[in-house]
Amino acid sequence: MAPVIRWFQTIRAHLLRLLTGVQLAPLQRQEGVTTIEYVLIVAVLAVMVFAALKGFFGAVANKFNELTKTVSGG
Numbered sequence: 001m002a003p004v005i006r007w008f009q010t011i012r013a014h015l016l017r018l019l020t021g022v023q024l025a026p027l028q029r030q031e032g033v034t035t036i037e038y039v040l041i042v043a044v045l046a047v048m049v050f051a052a053l054k055g056f057f058g059a060v061a062n063k064f065n066e067l068t069k070t071v072s073g074g
Helices: 002-024 037-070
Strands: none
Touching: none
């Protein structure tokens, strides 16, 4: 059982070193946000707003249909 634990600790240590190096790499970049990144952010936000509005208005339309069926006695 001891060799398995040692093997696991070695793998974990290597993975931690790898992840630490990957996480520190973007911190060295000191550039501002480019126009393309702004466009991507706006596009993602527009899709999210569109999906939310579509869901909201779909729910309103369903409630309106239920109401009209109830009022008309159907």
